[in-house]
Amino acid sequence: MQTLQAAGEAAQAGREYLSFVLGDAQYCIDILKVQEIRTYEQPTRIANTPAFIKGVINLRGNIVPIVDLRVKFGLAESRYDSQTVVIVLNIARRTIGVVVDGVSDVMSVPASEIKPPPELSGGLDTKYLQGLATVNGQMLILIDIEKLMTSRDMAIVDEAAAAE
Amino acid sequence: MSIDLRQFHASFFSESLEGLDATEANLLRLEGGERSPELLNAIFRAIHSIKGAAGSLGFPQIGRFTHEFENVLDDLRKGRFEADPEAVDIMLACVDHVRYSLRAAQQEKPHDPGKDDALLGRLAELRNGHGKEPERENATPEAGGAGRYRIRFRPAPGFFASGNDVVKLFRVLDGMGTLAAKADLSALPEEGFDPEKCYLAWALDLETERAREEIADVFGWVEDDCELEIEGGGPAAASKDRSAPALPPASAGAAPAAPQAPERRGGDRRKADRRTGSRRSDDFDPLLQPRSDLLHVGRAKLDGLMNAVGELVITKTILKQILSQLPADASGRFDEALQELEHRARELQDSVMSIRMQPMSFAFGRFPRLVRDLCQASGKLVQLRVSGEASELDSTVIEKLVDPLTHLVRNALDHGIEPPAERVAAGKMETATLSLHAEHRGGNIEIVVADDGRGINRERVRAKAVELGLVGPQDPVGEEQAHDLIFSPGFSTAERLNELSGRGVGLDVVRKNVSALNGTIKVESEPGRGTRFVIRLPLTLAIVDGMRVAVADESYILPLASIVECVRPGAGAVRSIAQHGDVLEIRGEYLPLVSLGKLFGAPAAGPDRGIAVVLEADGERMALLVDALLGQEQVVIKTLEANYRKIPCVAGATILGEGRVVLILDVGALVRSVESPQYQN
Numbered sequence: 129m130q131t132l133q134a135a136g137e138a139a140q141a142g143r144e145y146l147s148f149v150l151g152d153a154q155y156c157i158d159i160l161k162v163q164e165i166r167t168y169e170q171p172t173r174i175a176n177t178p179a180f181i182k183g184v185i186n187l188r189g190n191i192v193p194i195v196d197l198r199v200k201f202g203l204a205e206s207r208y209d210s211q212t213v214v215i216v217l218n219i220a221r222r223t224i225g226v227v228v229d230g231v232s233d234v235m236s237v238p239a240s241e242i243k244p245p246p247e248l249s250g251g252l253d254t255k256y257l258q259g260l261a262t263v264n265g266q267m268l269i270l271i272d273i274e275k276l277m278t279s280r281d282m283a284i285v286d287e288a289a290a291a292e
Numbered sequence: 293m294s295i296d297l298r299q300f301h302a303s304f305f306s307e308s309l310e311g312l313d314a315t316e317a318n319l320l321r322l323e324g325g326e327r328s329p330e331l332l333n334a335i336f337r338a339i340h341s342i343k344g345a346a347g348s349l350g351f352p353q354i355g356r357f358t359h360e361f362e363n364v365l366d367d368l369r370k371g372r373f374e375a376d377p378e379a380v381d382i383m384l385a386c387v388d389h390v391r392y393s394l395r396a397a398q399q400e401k402p403h404d405p406g407k408d409d410a411l412l413g414r415l416a417e418l419r420n421g422h423g424k425e426p427e428r429e430n431a432t433p434e435a436g437g438a439g440r441y442r443i444r445f446r447p448a449p450g451f452f453a454s455g456n457d458v459v460k461l462f463r464v465l466d467g468m469g470t471l472a473a474k475a476d477l478s479a480l481p482e483e484g485f486d487p488e489k490c491y492l493a494w495a496l497d498l499e500t501e502r503a504r505e506e507i508a509d510v511f512g513w514v515e516d517d518c519e520l521e522i523e524g525g526g527p528a529a530a531s532k533d534r535s536a537p538a539l540p541p542a543s544a545g546a547a548p549a550a551p552q553a554p555e556r557r558g559g560d561r562r563k564a565d566r567r568t569g570s571r572r573s574d575d576f577d578p579l580l581q582p583r584s585d586l587l588h589v590g591r592a593k594l595d596g597l598m599n600a601v602g603e604l605v606i607t608k609t610i611l612k613q614i615l616s617q618l619p620a621d622a623s624g625r626f627d628e629a630l631q632e633l634e635h636r637a638r639e640l641q642d643s644v645m646s647i648r649m650q651p652m653s654f655a656f657g658r659f660p661r662l663v664r665d666l667c668q669a670s671g672k673l674v675q676l677r678v679s680g681e682a683s684e685l686d687s688t689v690i691e692k693l694v695d696p697l698t699h700l701v702r703n704a705l706d707h708g709i710e711p712p713a714e715r716v717a718a719g720k721m722e723t724a725t726l727s728l729h730a731e732h733r734g735g736n737i738e739i740v741v742a743d744d745g746r747g748i749n750r751e752r753v754r755a756k757a758v759e760l761g762l763v764g765p766q767d768p769v770g771e772e773q774a775h776d777l778i779f780s781p782g783f784s785t786a787e788r789l790n791e792l793s794g795r796g797v798g799l800d801v802v803r804k805n806v807s808a809l810n811g812t813i814k815v816e817s818e819p820g821r822g823t824r825f826v827i828r829l830p831l832t833l834a835i836v837d838g839m840r841v842a843v844a845d846e847s848y849i850l851p852l853a854s855i856v857e858c859v860r861p862g863a864g865a866v867r868s869i870a871q872h873g874d875v876l877e878i879r880g881e882y883l884p885l886v887s888l889g890k891l892f893g894a895p896a897a898g899p900d901r902g903i904a905v906v907l908e909a910d911g912e913r914m915a916l917l918v919d920a921l922l923g924q925e926q927v928v929i930k931t932l933e934a935n936y937r938k939i940p941c942v943a944g945a946t947i948l949g950e951g952r953v954v955l956i957l958d959v960g961a962l963v964r965s966v967e968s969p970q971y972q973n
Contacts, residue, residue, distance in 0.1 A: 172953040173846065174939055175892030184936065186947045189603050193936040222935045284936060 332369035446493035469500025602928035653681035680730040708745030807960035
């Protein structure tokens, strides 16, 4: 109960989010899950994995998988240029890199601004959304990145490990 | 201001758990009939230290339980009851309970007081119900409050010649309490001083809570080489009867007037020490290394160090590459320094590896208890023989070996070893032998689990295989094939599942676990004579000698140990067999040929232009077609599972000199994927 209450209070105060661009939409994730932001480098391909798994990179001696969310969300074209960045996340005691078109801003979103998401068609299942929010006249899609990354859909975490 | 006690918890848990392991082993020795005071004291002290620490570190429940347990053990060492199998059972249950409580506390789970009470009740019964006459009431004098001892210690002139050191003795005594020493110089000669002789004697005043026995024990190793008198002591000690022969006489010195008794006493003492010498415990011989020479280091720290060394090796390779691009006149002195660096890096790597090595006894240590419990449950008689437990192995490997070994041991007890009556009927010894053996062979370790039971029944294996549809009803099953079939999933010839090994896990899991460690497992069996499982493993998981191969613009590492040979397939050596893919003919033998490019979806050269690498795992061979060989390399294995997941046919990854990640192939899985066509693309 206490944690629920604490979470509720934090939500009232408004959390900090990192917003980024995928295609023509703005998405947001909890800033506390973000470890660092890097430029994209060609990962080592892993055979027989879904197309959105770009491979693995060497992050200071750790082998880190790289997920291209644009491919996962079924966005038309995935370009890899100087704007392309990798958001390195810390999720479920793992380090995972996520490719996005560009990082925009760190912003505080008051909990009162977050509205439940409508049923969307397209690549992203609404169960991975925290909601929609409008900040400074711009619509933001809040992703529950931990839920998404540990989901069976992504197949990043072994099922046995996910059940831990 | 209060001290945060939590900083001591980690070492309390690890030391207490170690103490419990030792106690368990000691209780089993007790059950085996051993009754030395050293053994009884060791059991008592282990629980005593847990009690003390638990109380002061804020685990009152564990403290309370161990306190009661300790009281019973105190009665035991005083001979107030006999350690019959039932008593040992209860005490083992208590050890289990303490271990469980410690683990619960470690994970900050609440303590379960119900179990406490049940066991405490049984302990009370043990103390009262077994109320026999004490057998050796002289066993150990009680430590009844602080006592003052006067010790007169006169080493023989040749004292130093046998490698003795008085300072060490004094240090141990000093550790027991307050020590005041006065040297007697009267025997020093005016002339003809021989520096190798001892002319000194000491009068020592020791104030301690320890028993007289323990003080006498300090001199245990040197009592043949000195005159020793111990006087005084606490009230309890003073009132004890010391006439029984099992007790060291208070004056244990080699006083010339009584040469026989001390001599015998000295001999016994050494024998006893030798017997216990293999144990890690330092309880008995205070001259052994103190425990503070051992450090408890968290695994994460060690892994961090290992990673850092790996990085260093990579950085060194980068430096080397840069150097090779410099003009020759500039690189001369660099080259020298770099070679030095290379040398040091290798040294560092070796020492870090050696820290991670642990003796196999860490894995074997649990089996005496398991075998005992299983025997008790099944009524079988089994003698466990453990050998080669000092062989060292990477601690991560040991950890991952425990499960497969446990399974093999359970398997042997359940399926292999017959009940006593059946053994006698077959003309065998009533008591079966189960042996565990470990041995280094080259860069590998070989672990053998062997029993002299009924062996593998080929007919039953065949019947089961037919039932599972692994072979046709008419197919003949050879010995080797039968031995291979038992590793198939779902395979168990046990007529019914039982408590012992019927937990739905088969030998297929054992093989999987062993392959995950880059190892292989084989079985040899003779009907009626027994079964031998042989596990071969590399000594470490952290480093592998590899061959880097290229496919299109990608490269992969193959463990060198699994490469048999590399051949350039000649014209006509590769043939296609409908539904079975390609085969490669080498010297009249046909091996399945798989293109790595095709398997991993990379555009690769055709079979006529590539190189076939013949691989072997689990006794099976295959040929893997690659575009080119890039050379041998020693690589540091990194797991993909830390941040990602297990990938079929990939054992791990490594980072090359230029910082690029390269995957290391899992040859065992590759070979298996060829065997079972459903995995093929």
